Amino acid sequence: MSERCIPEEARELVQLDERLLDLLALLYEGKRINVSTEVERHVIIFEFNGVKLTLDDVKPLEEMALASRKVVDRVLRCPKCDYRELEVKLLCPNCGSTNIEKVRIIQHRICGYIDLEINFRRDGQMVCPHCHSPILSENDYRVLGTLYYCYNCRTRFHEPDVILVCRRCGTRFRPAEGAYKPVYGLELTEKARRLLHDAHDFRAALYKLLEEKHVDYQCSANLTGRSGVTYEVDFYIPSVKLGIDIEPRIASHNDAIYFALKARDLHMAGHIDRLVVVTREATKESISILTSNPNITLLLGEVPSRLTKLVLDLLTGNRR
Ligand SMILES: [Zn+2]
Ligand SMILES: [Zn+2]
Ligand SMILES: [Zn+2]
Numbered sequence: 462m463s464e465r466c467i468p469e470e471a472r473e474l475v476q477l478d479e480r481l482l483d484l485l486a487l488l489y490e491g492k493r494i495n496v497s498t499e500v501e502r503h504v505i506i507f508e509f510n511g512v513k514l515t516l517d518d519v520k521p522l523e524e525m526a527l528a529s530r531k532v533v534d535r536v537l538r539c540p541k542c543d544y545r546e547l548e549v550k551l552l553c554p555n556c557g558s559t560n561i562e563k564v565r566i567i568q569h570r571i572c573g574y575i576d577l578e579i580n581f582r583r584d585g586q587m588v589c590p591h592c593h594s595p596i597l598s599e600n601d602y603r604v605l606g607t608l609y610y611c612y613n614c615r616t617r618f619h620e621p622d623v624i625l626v627c628r629r630c631g632t633r634f635r636p637a638e639g640a641y642k643p644v645y646g647l648e649l650t651e652k653a654r655r656l657l658h659d660a661h662d663f664r665a666a667l668y669k670l671l672e673e674k675h676v677d678y679q680c681s682a683n684l685t686g687r688s689g690v691t692y693e694v695d696f697y698i699p700s701v702k703l704g705i706d707i708e709p710r711i712a713s714h715n716d717a718i719y720f721a722l723k724a725r726d727l728h729m730a731g732h733i734d735r736l737v738v739v740t741r742e743a744t745k746e747s748i749s750i751l752t753s754n755p756n757i758t759l760l761l762g763e764v765p766s767r768l769t770k771l772v773l774d775l776l777t778g779n780r781r
Contacts, residue, residue, distance in 0.1 A: 466668050466680035466696070471661035473525055475669050480512050481522055482662045483764040488528065488649050489657040490741075490762060496646050498536050502543045503642045510764065516645060527653040533646035537639040539627035546628040547639075551609075551621040558613035561621055567602040569594075577610055577617070660709040663739050666765030667696055667705065670772060676700070684733075686726030694727075694736070701775050702734040705768075710742045717747035724756035735775070739768055 467475065474482065487494060487509055495508040505516040522528040538545050553561050565578040574591035581587045587596035596602060608617045626633050649657070656662065671678045682697035684704070696705040704727065711717055724736040738751055739760045751759045760768055 467661065467664045471656050471659070471665060474656060474661055474665035477521060477525075477665065478518075479666055479669070479766050479769060480514060481519065482666050483512070483766050484509065484514065484519065484647075485522065485527060485649065485653060485657060486662050486764045488647060489654065489662075494647070496533060496644060498545060498642075498644055500545045503536070503538055503545075503640075505645055507647070510766075519647065522647065522653075526650055527656075528647045528649055530645040531648050532643045534644040535641050536644055537625070537636065537641050539625075539630060539632055540634055540638055540640045541632040542627060542630045543640065544627050544629040548626040548628055550624045550626060550633075552624055553609075553611035553614060553616060554618055554620075554622045555611060555616040556614040557622075558611055560612045561609050562612070563607055564610045565607050566605045568605055569596065569602055571601070575605065577608065579610065657741075658709060660707050660739065660741060662765050663707045663768055664695075666769050667707075667772065670769045671696070671698070674773075674776065676776060684727055685730060686723070686732075687729040688726050690726060692723045692727060694733075697733075698772075698776070699732075702732065703772070703775055704733045704736040705739065705772070706736060707739045709740065711738075711740050711747045711751070712742075712744060714744070714746050714750070717743070717750040720757060721750055721754045724754055728756045737768070737771065739763070 484494065484507065497506050497508065498504065499506060507514045507519060519528070523530065536545060537547065539547065550559055551561060552559055566575065567578050567581065568575045569589040569591065571594060572589060572592040574589055576590060580590050581596060589596060608619060609621050610617055623636055624633055625636060625639060676698060677700060678696055678698045680696055682694045683691050684694055684697065685691045694704040695707050706720065720736065720738050727733045727736065733756070735758055736756055737758045737760060741762060743751070743761055748759065748761065751757050758771065760771070
């Protein structure tokens with residue numbers, strides 16, 4: 462592996478599946494990665510850009526100390542079959558019936574009688590069961606609180622029992638008996654932050670592609686423009702006259718002008734048709750300079766697979 466293509470400290474990135482390089486890039490950019498769990502069993506899924514990866518798939522990131530897992534949530538599952546879809550039942554603590562209802566305790570203002578609201582109901586009207594006078598408006602009574610009432614055994618209680626029923630195997634269990642499993646998110650380590658800060662993820666992805674496709678290319682190629690000035694191009698693929706520069710940040714107007722001149726000069730000398738400039742960050746002014754140059758394709762804040770797809774399209778003549 463050439464030191465010119467990818468520095469020593471970033472070499473291990475080449476072992477990573479491109480989807481994992483994309484995931485690192487998204488985490489680095491602070492983009493939201495959707496984390497979910499499968500219904501059938503407790504498998505954690507990371508979803509981004511139409512890609513789905515399980516926690517097992519992302520293990521290499523942990524093994525290489527690029528990311529660490531962190532509990533972001535927990536999910537209750539059937540203790541018997543691990544299913545996630547559970548039905549919640551509220552039961553009478555006395556007889557176990559599900560036929561319970563939350564009812565109000567009210568006091569009749571005139572006679573002071575206190576009872577459950579359901580005992581005031583008579584033939585669709587409200588009547589005091591004690592003094593038998595009709596209750597015409599809400600001003601006739603006071604609400605003292607609420608209780609649960611069991612229609613089966615007529616018990617009153619404050620808290621019902623909570624039972625969960627698995628929608629797949631039918632197992633009934635109390636919440637405390639369920640399997641309360643962790644859902645993990647990923648956090649980049651300092652090491653990963655350093656490597657991505659220098660945009661080595663793009664170098665790794667590109668290097669991997671060019672090697673796998675047996676493309677004839679050069680790293681840190683010195684090319685002389687029509688003006689006689691010699692420029693260094695990070696990756697150069699002569700067969701399609703493509704140059705690729707990976708520049709973590711384009712912070713100044715001058716940097717952008719340099720790329721514009723370089724692209725033009727190398728184009729006029731017949732070395733390149735196109736210079737792809739990959740960057741994580743560029744000033745507004747730089748962006749307008751780079752995007753208005755016909756010989757430059759700017760990839761700004763993208764994931765590594767965008768670069769490899771673009772290069773692959775150019776290699777296979779599928780030009781965009
Ligand atoms: Zn009951
Ligand atoms: Zn009354
Ligand atoms: Zn089950």
